Structures are given as structure tokens and as C-alpha cells.
Amino acid sequence: MQRRKLAESIIYCLLFLCGSLSIFVTTGIVIALGIEALGFFEHVSLWEFLFDTEWTPLFSIKRFGIAPLVAGTLLTSAIALIIALPLGLLVAVYLGEFASEPLRRVLRPILELLAGIPTIVYGYFALLFVTPLLQTLFPELPGFNALSPGLVMGFMILPMVASLSEDALYSVPQGLKEAAYAMGCTRLQMVFKVLIPSALGGITAAFILAMSRAVGETMIVAIAAGQQPNLTLDPTSPVETMTAYIVQISLGDTPHGTLEYRTIFAVGLMLFLITLLLNSVSFMIRNRYRNA
Amino acid sequence: MSAEPAFQIKTDMNTSFRAADNAEPTAAVEPKIKVENLNFFYGNHQALYNISLNLLPQRVTALIGPSGCGKSTFLRTLNRMNDIIPGVRLNGEIRIDGNDIYAPNTDVVTLRKEVGMVFQKSNPFPKTIFENIAFGPRVYGLKDRTKLEEIVEKSLVRADLWKEVKDRLHTSALDLSGGQQQRLCIARALAVDPEILLMDEPASALDPRSTAKIEDLIGELRSHYTIVIVTHNMQQAARVSDYTAFFYEGSLVEFGDTREIFTKPRERQTEDYITGRFG
Ligand SMILES: Nc1ncnc2c1ncn2[C@@H]1O[C@H](COP(=O)(O)OP(=O)(O)OP(=O)(O)O)[C@@H](O)[C@H]1O
Ligand SMILES: [Mg+2]
Numbered sequence: 001m002q003r004r005k006l007a008e009s010i011i012y013c014l015l016f017l018c019g020s021l022s023i024f025v026t027t028g029i030v031i032a033l034g035i036e037a038l039g040f041f042e043h044v045s046l047w048e049f050l051f052d053t054e055w056t057p058l059f060s061i062k063r064f065g066i067a068p069l070v071a072g073t074l075l076t077s078a079i080a081l082i083i084a085l086p087l088g089l090l091v092a093v094y095l096g097e098f099a100s101e102p103l104r105r106v107l108r109p110i111l112e113l114l115a116g117i118p119t120i121v122y123g124y125f126a127l128l129f130v131t132p133l134l135q136t137l138f139p140e141l142p143g144f145n146a147l148s149p150g151l152v153m154g155f156m157i158l159p160m161v162a163s164l165s166e167d168a169l170y171s172v173p174q175g176l177k178e179a180a181y182a183m184g185c186t187r188l189q190m191v192f193k194v195l196i197p198s199a200l201g202g203i204t205a206a207f208i209l210a211m212s213r214a215v216g217e218t219m220i221v222a223i224a225a226g227q228q229p230n231l232t233l234d235p236t237s238p239v240e241t242m243t244a245y246i247v248q249i250s251l252g253d254t255p256h257g258t259l260e261y262r263t264i265f266a267v268g269l270m271l272f273l274i275t276l277l278l279n280s281v282s283f284m285i286r287n288r289y290r291n292a
Numbered sequence: 293m294s295a296e297p298a299f300q301i302k303t304d305m306n307t308s309f310r311a312a313d314n315a316e317p318t319a320a321v322e323p324k325i326k327v328e329n330l331n332f333f334y335g336n337h338q339a340l341y342n343i344s345l346n347l348l349p350q351r352v353t354a355l356i357g358p359s360g361c362g363k364s365t366f367l368r369t370l371n372r373m374n375d376i377i378p379g380v381r382l383n384g385e386i387r388i389d390g391n392d393i394y395a396p397n398t399d400v401v402t403l404r405k406e407v408g409m410v411f412q413k414s415n416p417f418p419k420t421i422f423e424n425i426a427f428g429p430r431v432y433g434l435k436d437r438t439k440l441e442e443i444v445e446k447s448l449v450r451a452d453l454w455k456e457v458k459d460r461l462h463t464s465a466l467d468l469s470g471g472q473q474q475r476l477c478i479a480r481a482l483a484v485d486p487e488i489l490l491m492d493e494p495a496s497a498l499d500p501r502s503t504a505k506i507e508d509l510i511g512e513l514r515s516h517y518t519i520v521i522v523t524h525n526m527q528q529a530a531r532v533s534d535y536t537a538f539f540y541e542g543s544l545v546e547f548g549d550t551r552e553i554f555t556k557p558r559e560r561q562t563e564d565y566i567t568g569r570f571g
Contacts, residue, residue: 101378175415179477181376182409183428184401184484193431198418 033272036265043259049266055229055245057263058254064263066270068229072239076150076221077214079235083154084214085207088161093191095162096169115159123223126152131224144226144238153220161210168202169195201289208282212275218243242271324349324488324518325370330384332365334377339365341543343384347535349487352510352519354529354550357539358565363522366539367490370520371407372400388488405432408481412493414473416465416480421448421457424465424476428484443483451479452509471502478509489513491521495528507532526566530554538562 041049044064052065091111095104131148135141172195180194196203218241226238227248240248246264254260323346332340339362347353355363368374369386372393386393393403405428416424425444434440444461448454453475457468465476474494481489491510495503510519510532523529529536529550536553538546538561546553546562557563 173415175411175413176417178373178376178411179415179417179480182371182373182404182411183480184404184431186401189431193427194417 030272033265033269036262037269040259040262040266044266053231055240057260062259064266065231066242066267068231069240069242069245069267070270071231071233072146072221072225072229073215073241073243075146075233075235075239076153076217076225076241077211079147079150080153080157080214080217081207081211083151084157084161084210087154088158088206088210089165089196089203091158091162092165092169093195096166097187097191097195111159111162114155115163117156119156119217119219120223122152122156123149123220126220126224138236141236142226142238144224144228145236146225146239147235149220149224150235152224153214153217156217156220157210157213160213161206164206164209165199165203168199168206171202172198201285205282205286208278208285212278212282215278216243216271216275218247222247242267246271321348323347324388325520326385326387326390328385328387330366330369330386331382332362332369332374333381334365335379339542340369343544345537345544345547347518347520349518350515351534352514352521352532353535353537354533355520355522355537355539356524356526356529356565357545359524361539362542363539364492367409367492367520367522370488370490371404371409373409375400405484406486407488407490408484408486410474410477410481410489410491410494412496414470414477414497416468416473416476418464418466420462421465421468421476422461424480425483428480432484447479447483448476450482450513451475452505452512453479469502471498471505474498474502474506475509478506482513486517488518488520491519493522493524496524503528526554526568538565540565 048064049066051067052063053067054063054065055068056063095107099107126149127143130152131141131143131145134145134148135143141147176194176198177190180190185193221241222244225241225244227240227244228238229240229245230237232239245267249261249264325347327346328344330340330343331338343366355366357363365374369382370388370393374380374382382394388403388406392398417427419427422444425447426440429440429443434443445454445458448457453472456472457476465473468476474497478489478494495506498506507528510521513519521529521532533550535548536550537544538553538557538559540561546557546559548558553562554566557566
């Protein structure tokens with residue numbers, strides 16, 4: 001009796017430590033980011049950071065407006081999501097409701113394979129294959145552009161959207177589908193009038209996680225989008241994303257401790273806040289629908 | 293609008309339960325559903341053996357029998373719900389109003405409009421009460437808002453739920469009690485004005501009061517529909533049905549007038565089952 005109690009409290013302590021570890025690590029990251037970013041904001045006003053239209057920390061005339069980086073991120077993410085969200089959902093519906101069992105057994109592993117390819121491979125695929133391909137269609141397209149990495153990133157995120165959406169669709173009770181059929185629905189009507197609306201919470205959460213994945217994606221855009229901060233929403237122009245900028249500085253020869261070096265923490269903090277916001281919204285939506 | 297007559301709900305609701313019992317000799321009535329030599333297979337497993345029976349309009353037929361004997365399977369052959377299960381096979385014939393419902397040119401969607409179904413576990417859509425009832429008419433292409441409102445009210449009145457929900461039509465159906473949800477599902481099925489109503493243990497998950505409500509409702513609906521109900525509750529079968537079919541291991545053992553089945557069954561197995569002397 002005594003023994004069991006002891007064992008139980010040890011296990012309890014271990015679990016508690018594991019749980020708190022992740023919280024410590026997260027807090028640590030936030031603090032490290034915050035301190036360095038504070039150093040940056042001692043020299044650059046928050047106003048300039050948020051509202052200046054140029055980002056030229058490495059030039060002789062330094063401007064610190066993050067807008068071009070945010071625009072680059074939004075542009076490539078939007079292109080990726082236009083591909084990944086509808087296609088991902090369609091793939092999920094197809095796998096869950098239309099594909100025969102043998103086909104499903106082939107398609108699922110292929111999707112997982114797609115999800116497991118390192119992003120640097122996708123990056124060079126965008127630069128060396130997709131961009132030239134697009135250039136045969138649009139000869140004006142520059143070698144670095146937002147379109148090609150955006151598209152490739154869409155296909156990289158697609159498996160994640162598909163598998164999360166499939167989980168959401170799968171959790172719709174069989175009884176609802178039967179009710180739809182019994183009311184005379186065709187299979188397509190069942191999918192669009194009952195299945196997808198009933199799984200909307202899970203699907204939305206999947207979509208938002210996909211957004212935060214797109215915003216955080218680094219390698220593909222660093223390689224294929226060009227590293228030129230342009231305040232534009234034109235998909236054919238070269239752009240730089242927040243992540244790509246961080247890579248550029250981290251790999252470059254900018255000396256530690258300088259203002260130029262500290263910019264990456266300010267940009268990193270911004271990135272952290274955006275993804276935190278997206279993930280929290282996703283979390284809230286999932287909770288809301290679970291209780292409904 | 294060509295679809296209009298299809299959505300009219302029959303209005304003579306005052307014909308009371310079992311009033312017609314002695315009025316018309318059953319032999320003269322043309323059966324609504326004729327089943328002949330029906331065999332049904334889940335893959336290699338045969339679930340129904342050579343079932344033949346006729347179901348009369350404006351009568352309630354109860355399907356009874358031990359668990360796994362094929363009651364649900366049989367019920368679901370009548371609106372082809374088994375079609376959505378992969379690997380099923382069937383031979384024999386089922387005619388509704390004389391039409392072979394498994395003929396290649398049968399439109400399953402039209403069939404399911406004629407043959408409504410209520411399930412054991414109530415399954416309202418996660419939508420508002422109004423949207424649940426309007427669902428079927430919308431699937432069949434009705435868009436007119438006033439017509440939809442009319443149908444929603446009539447269906448809810450007929451399912452004896454209107455008084456309880458008329459002030460909350462646009463709130464979630466999931467907030468209703470279990471018994472209310474089941475009556476909502478009945479109303480949803482009635483909204484497309486079917487002629488046949490299939491019910492698979494519609495009250496088995498409900499408390500006695502809600503069960504009594506559903507039974508009363510079946511009594512009221514009886515004069516307008518051909519009702520087939522699966523039940524494990526012998527008293528319920530005796531209370532609500534005109535005819536009873538006893539299934540055992542996929543075969544139809546006995547089929548006849550409910551009073552006779554319960555008072556002087558012809559088969560030994562039937563007697564054992566209804567007296568509870570049986571696993
Ligand atoms: N989807 C299915 N796939 C394979 N076999 C099935 C399936 N559904 C039912 N069966 C089998 O068919 C037989 C009849 O099942 P059915 O559900 O019709 O019985 P039931 O009389 O409704 O039983 P219960 O009273 O428990 O609901 C059983 O042996 C069952 O195991
Ligand atoms: Mg059953």
C-alpha cells in the first residue's frame with residue numbers, strides 16, 4: 001500500500017517535470033527573443049518598425065520598416081494556401097468517402113512521403129524546376145519570384161491539410177451520414193450539405209495550422225523567392241519573407257551584437273507573435289466546436 | 293412549380309389510431325410493399341434467407357426477434373440503405389406500389405423520398421431545428437422560404453413537437469432533450485412527405501415518458517403512412533402494431549396479426565421468444 005503510493009507520487013513528479021519542461025523552454029525562447037529585441041528597439045522606434053515602407057538594414061542608409069518582409073510572407077503564404085486548402089480538403093474528402101480501400105492504401109503512404117521530404121529539396125525543386133517551367137509559360141518571369149516557391153510550398157503543406165481534414169471528417173458520426181442518405185442525398189450532397197459543415201470546426205483548425213506552417217516556412221522561400229525585400233503583392237516579383245531574412249543574416253558575416261544583427265530578433269519576435277496568434281485561434285476554434 | 297404537390301402534407305389528421313381496424317377487411321387492400329424470396333448477403337455472410345411478406349398501407353408492422361436475426365438488415369433493404377455498405381449482395385424482389393425498387397432504372401433518391409427512415413440513435417444535424425426539418429425539402433430542390441416555413445411547422449405539428457419548439461426554431465437542434473431530438477428526426481423524415489416510414493428501435497434509447505410519446509405518435513401517424521418498426525420491447529410491439537413479423541437467424545418464422553401472434557402463435561420459436569424463454 002505504502003509502496004504503491006510512493007511509486008505513484010514518483011510518476012506524478014516525473015510527469016509534472018516533463019510537462020513543465022515544455023513550458024520552461026517556451027518561456028526561455030520568449031525571454032531570449034524579447035531581450036535581444038529590446039536592444040533593437042532602443043535604437044529603432046516601434047513606429048518606424050511597423051510603418052516604414054523600406055527594409056534596408058544592411059545598406060548605408062538604413063531603414064527598418066518590416067512591412068516589405070511581412071508583405072513577402074503574406075504573398076508567398078497566400079499563394080501556398082490557395083493551392084493547399086481546397087486541394088487538401090478535396091483529397092481528404094476523396095480519401096474518406098470516394099476512394100476504394102486498395103486505392104486508399106496506396107494514396108495515404110504517398111501523401112505521408114510527400115510530407116516527409118526535407119524542405120530544402122522542395123526549395124531547389126522550386127528554383128531549378130518550377131521556375132524554368134513557369135518561365136516557358138511567362139517568359140517575363142524573373143528567376144527569383146514569389147509565385148514558384150508559393151506554389152511549391154502549397155504542395156508541401158497539402159498533405160498536412162489533407163490528413164488533419166481527414167481526421168476532422170472521420171470524426172463526424174456515421175449516424176449523420178446515414179441520416180443524409182436516408183433523406184435522399186446523393187454522395188456529393190451528403191459531403192457538401194452534411195459532412196463538411198459538421199466537421200467545420202476541425203477543418204478550420206486545420207486551415208489555420210496550415211497558415212501558420214506557411215508563414216513559418218523558411219527554406220523554400222529563402223532559396224527560390226530571391227532575397228529582396230519588396231513591398232509588393234505582385235506574385236511575379238522577387239520578395240523576401242521574414243524567415244528568409246533571418247536565414248540571410250544568420251548565415252552571413254554580420255558581426256554579433258550590432259544593430260544589424262539584432263534585427264533578426266525583432267523580426268523573429270514578429271514571426272513568433274503571428275504564429276502564436278494563428279495557433280491560438282486554431283486552438284480556440286477546435287475547443288468551441290468540441291463543446292458544441 | 294412542378295414539385296409543389298410533392299410537398300403537400302396530408303391534412304386529415306383526426307382519423308384516430310386503429311379507427312380503421314374493423315372498417316375494412318384487410319384482404320381487399322393492395323399491399324404497399326411486397327417482398328418475395330429476398331436473400332441478403334454481407335460479403336459471404338448471408339443475413340436474410342428467402343423472406344416473403346406483404347406490408348399493408350396505413351398499418352403498423354412490428355419486426356421482432358433476437359439480436360442479430362436480421363431485423364435492421366431487412367428494414368434497410370426497403371429504402372436501399374444497405375447500398376452504402378461495400379460488398380453487399382441481394383436477390384429476390386421488393387416491390388413498392390408495384391415497382392421493383394432494385395430494378396436498374398430505379399432512382400434511389402426518389403425511393404428514399406417515398407420511404408423515410410428514423411434511426412435508433414437520434415441523429416439531428418448540427419444545425420438549427422428549422423434547418424434540420426427544411427433539409428429534406430431543400431435536397432429535393434424547394435427554395436421558397438414561405439413554403440419551407442409551412443412545411444417546417446406542419447412537420448413539427450405532426451411529430452407533436454411544435455408546441456415545445458415553436459419559439460426556438462432557430463436554435464441548435466442539439467440543445468433538445470433526447471426524446472425531443474428523436475421526435476425532431478421523425479419530423480425531419482415527415483418533411484418530404486414520405487408514404488412509408490421505417491423505424492429502427494426508435495425509442496430504445498429513451499426514458500419511459502419519451503417512449504410513450506413516440507408510441508402515441510406512431511398511433512397518430514398510422515392512418516397516413518405505412519409504418520415498419522423494429523423493436524425489442526414486446527409490450528411496445530403489442531401496443532403499437534397491427535401486424536408482427538418474427539425473425540430468427542435471418543429467416544421469417546412467423547408473420548401475422550399482432551393479436552394472434554401474441555395470444556396464439558403458431559410456431560414454437562415465436563412463443564418461446566415472446567414469452568421470454570429464449571436467449
Ligand atoms: N455492416 C455489416 N457487415 C457485415 N455483417 C453485418 C453488418 N451489419 C449486420 N451484419 C450481420 O448481419 C446479421 C444481422 O444483423 P442485423 O443488424 O440486421 O440484426 P438485428 O436483428 O437488427 O440485430 P439487433 O437487434 O441487435 O439490432 C448479424 O449477424 C450481423 O452480424
Ligand atoms: Mg438492429
